[in-house]
Amino acid sequence: MAALNGAVENGQPDRKVPPLPRPLRSLEVKYTKIFINNEWHDSTSGKKFPTYNPSTLEKICDIEEGDKPDVDNAVEAAKAAFQRGSLWRQMDALSRGRLLHKLADLLERDRVILATLETMDTGKPFLQAYFIDLEGCIKTLRYYAGWADKIQGRTIPVDENFVCFTRHEPMGVCGAITPWNFPLLMLIWKMAPALCCGNTLVIKPAEQTPLTSLYIGSLIKEVGFPPGVVNIVPGYGPTAGAAISTHHSIDKIAFTGSTKVGKLIKEAASKSNLKRVTLELGGKNPCIVCADADLDLAVECAHQGVFFNQGQCCTAASRVFVEEQIYPEFVKRSVEYAKKRLVGDPFDARTEQGPQIDQKQFDKILELIESGKKEGAKLECGGLAIEDRGLFIKPTVFSEVTDNMRIAKEEDQLLQCALCTGSFWWL
Ligand code: ADP
Numbered sequence: 001m002a003a004l005n006g007a008v009e010n011g012q013p014d015r016k017v018p019p020l021p022r023p024l025r026s027l028e029v030k031y032t033k034i035f036i037n038n039e040w041h042d043s044t045s046g047k048k049f050p051t052y053n054p055s056t057l058e059k060i061c062d063i064e065e066g067d068k069p070d071v072d073n074a075v076e077a078a079k080a081a082f083q084r085g086s087l088w089r090q091m092d093a094l095s096r097g098r099l100l101h102k103l104a105d106l107l108e109r110d111r112v113i114l115a116t117l118e119t120m121d122t123g124k125p126f127l128q129a130y131f132i133d134l135e136g137c138i139k140t141l142r143y144y145a146g147w148a149d150k151i152q153g154r155t156i157p158v159d160e161n162f163v164c165f166t167r168h169e170p171m172g173v174c175g176a177i178t179p180w181n182f183p184l185l186m187l188i189w190k191m192a193p194a195l196c197c198g199n200t201l202v203i204k205p206a207e208q209t210p211l212t213s214l215y216i217g218s219l220i221k222e223v224g225f226p227p228g229v230v231n232i233v234p235g236y237g238p239t240a241g242a243a244i245s246t247h248h249s250i251d252k253i254a255f256t257g258s259t260k261v262g263k264l265i266k267e268a269a270s271k272s273n274l275k276r277v278t279l280e281l282g283g284k285n286p287c288i289v290c291a292d293a294d295l296d297l298a299v300e301c302a303h304q305g306v307f308f309n310q311g312q313c314c315t316a317a318s319r320v321f322v323e324e325q326i327y328p329e330f331v332k333r334s335v336e337y338a339k340k341r342l343v344g345d346p347f348d349a350r351t352e353q354g355p356q357i358d359q360k361q362f363d364k365i366l367e368l369i370e371s372g373k374k375e376g377a378k379l380e381c382g383g384l385a386i387e388d389r390g391l392f393i394k395p396t397v398f399s400e401v402t403d404n405m406r407i408a409k410e411e412d413q414l415l416q417c418a419l420c421t422g423s424f425w426w427l
Contacts, residue, residue, distance in 0.1 A: 023116045023126045023347050033064045035217035035232040037077045038225070044069040049236070051210055054123035054355040055346055055390045063210050066233035071202065071243035074231035078173040078200040079249055081228030088200065088226045097148030100195060102223045104141035107134065110219070114212055118184055121209045123354035123391070124309060125346045137188040144192035151197060170198035171276070172251035175244040177237075177265070178213070179257045180206035180357050181312040187213050190254045191230065202250065203232045204241050206257075208357055210234040237261060248273045256280040256314070259411075280314065282411040287317035291325040299333045306416045307341060307395055310353055312361070319401075319408055320418050331399045331418050335380045338395040338416065343386060355391035362391040372398050372407040377417070 033040035041064070048062040066074075081088050107114065115130035124133075153166040176190040183205055194201055205213035213232055220230045233240050241261075245253055245268035253275055255265050262279040269275045287305050289298045305317035322330045346354035356362040362385070369383045382396030401408050401417040408417055 020127065020349055021112055021115070021130050023119060024112060025347075027113065027116050027120070029061045029117070029211060031211075031214035031218055032061055033214075034066050034070050034074075034234065035214065035220075035230075036070075036074045036228075037231070038221045038227040040217075041070070041073075043067065043235075044073075049207060049234075051121060051208065052358070053120050054357055057389055057391070060120055060211070063214075063234050066204070066235035066240040068239065068243040070233050070235070071204075071240055071247065074202040074233050075173060075247055075249050077228035077231050078202050081226055082170070082172055082200045086226070088198070088229050091226075093149035093151070093198070096195065096198060097145040099223055099225055100141050100145035100148065100192060103219060104138050104145065106219045106222060107138050107141065110215075111138075114184060114215060117211045117215060118209075119346050119354075121211045122180060122183065122357060123346050125351045125354055127349055128309070133182055133185045136185045140185075140188050140192050144196035148196045168197070172199060173249060174199045174201050175247065175250045175253040175275075176201060176203040177241050177244060177253065177255045177257065178203070178205050180208040181309060181314075183209040184212040184216070186256045187216060190256075191216075194254075195225075195229070199252075200228060201230050202244060203230070204244055205232065205234055207234070207236050242268065245269060246272045247275075250275055252276040252278075254278045254280075258282055282314050284319060284409060284411050285315055285317045286319045286321055289320060289322045289326070289330060291323040293326075295326060295329065295333065299330060299337055302416065303334060303337045303341075307338070307353060310356055311365075312357060318411075318417060320416060322418055327418070331380060331397070334416060334418065335397050338381050338397050341395045343392050343394065353392075353395065356393060357391070359391065362393065365393055368407055368410060369396060372401070372405060372417075375405045375407070377401045377405055377407060 034043060043064040043066055045065065045067055047065040049065045050059045050062055052058065053060050083089065111130060111134050115126055115134050118124065118129040118133060119126040151168050153168050156164040158164045174194045178186040178190065187203060187205065191201060203213060214234065217232045244250060245265045253265060253269060255262060259281040262281040266277050269277045287302050289302065302317065302320050341352050342350055343353040344351045356365060366385065373379055377398040378400040380397040380399050382394035384394050386392040386394060397416045397418065398407060399418045401419050408419065
């Protein structure tokens with residue numbers, strides 16, 4: 001039987017195709033508060049903020065709005081959990097790995113719930129949340145679970161009378177600020193390695209998509225991580241996020257998001273305690289298609305490269321450089337492909353593309369489309385919102401794009417910009 005996480009057990013291929021998973025149509029959101037010391041808390045300020053379903057524009061629920069005092073409380077809990085002699089510091093590495101494996105087990109158990117929550121909050125198609133995001137989370141947890149007891153230092157040969165060795169030690173309290181495009185996956189990418197190495201965490205999920213991160217809080221408690229090891233403070237970037245990046249007792253920060261905010265985080269880290277920083281930022285990624293490529297495959301790859309996840313990927317290949325000889329045919333087939341893409345209800349198993357995450361991103365894309373038209377690019381298809389509820393935009397392809405146009409330079413989503421090029425001698 002095919003294992004849940006995609007492996008084939010006992011080397012026997014599974015001949016029966018299992019039925020597709022189905023989302024939960026009425027799911028009560030249970031976790032909306034701040035998670036500190038394995039307990040749920042109201043915000044210190046008493047404020048809450050709403051989270052919306054971008055497919056329907058309906059409010060899903062209100063979330064406790066964390067700010068600096070809540071981050072301070074979370075950091076105190078994380079520091080206490082990291083003290084020498086604490087349960088977490090005394091735990092042997094194998095047991096840390098075991099906890100990560102147990103967390104992976106619970107993600108497998110609650111996979112439908114988590115994929116449903118992710119779809120409600122982000123608008124991404126449920127089957128993609130289930131098969132791509134959740135799959136990635138489970139595999140990442142198991143990967144780092146295996147590493148926990150294999151982290152070793154070195155002995156280094158030096159002069160006879162000396163012994164020289166390195167020890168790999170946890171850094172301490174780690175901050176994690178996550179984005180809205182892959183909320184759960186980005187959380188696990190930050191959390192699993194930090195816990196594997198014995199650190200403690202203060203996490204701030206993106207304000208647009210806090211639901212799956214808070215659900216993870218409940219699983220952290222159920223698995224049995226000691227209180228204070230993982231703390232989750234939902235809230236806004238300039239308040240709760242900035243409180244993390246400027247905090248003097250946070251030793252390291254991992255951030256995924258825009259380049260603009262990445263710069264702020266690096267600045268805040270250097271002006272506070274020189275905490276270490278890991279940034280995963282945006283881009284305007286080129287895809288290059290040579291004349292001898294398998295054209296059908298190239299068109300499909302370029303299509304998925306830009307439109308996957310509603311175009312909301314830091315690696316979205318939104319510029320396509322195509323060699324002159326095949327340019328007209330490439331554009332023609334790309335347009336046919338884009339026109340066929342099914343945009344709609346992300347809970348429908350046939351849907352390939354859901355809505356954009358929020359009004360701000362939706363407006364930004366439409367504004368960039370207008371700029372492309374004005375600057376002389378040829379709009380081949382799309383270019384419009386889908387008149388319905390929600391933040392849906394038709395997959396858009398531009399041809400005759402030149403390097404100086406905004407659509408060829410600014411990070412956007414959902415626009416496939418085909419640039420024609422004579423030869424590749426400069427590559
Ligand atoms: P986008 O522009 O794509 O929405 P952002 O970079 O603004 O992406 O957001 C990514 C994450 O960074 C979110 O969790 C957001 O709350 C957070 N964030 C935004 N502004 C700041 C800030 N000034 N300091 C720290 N975190 C921030």
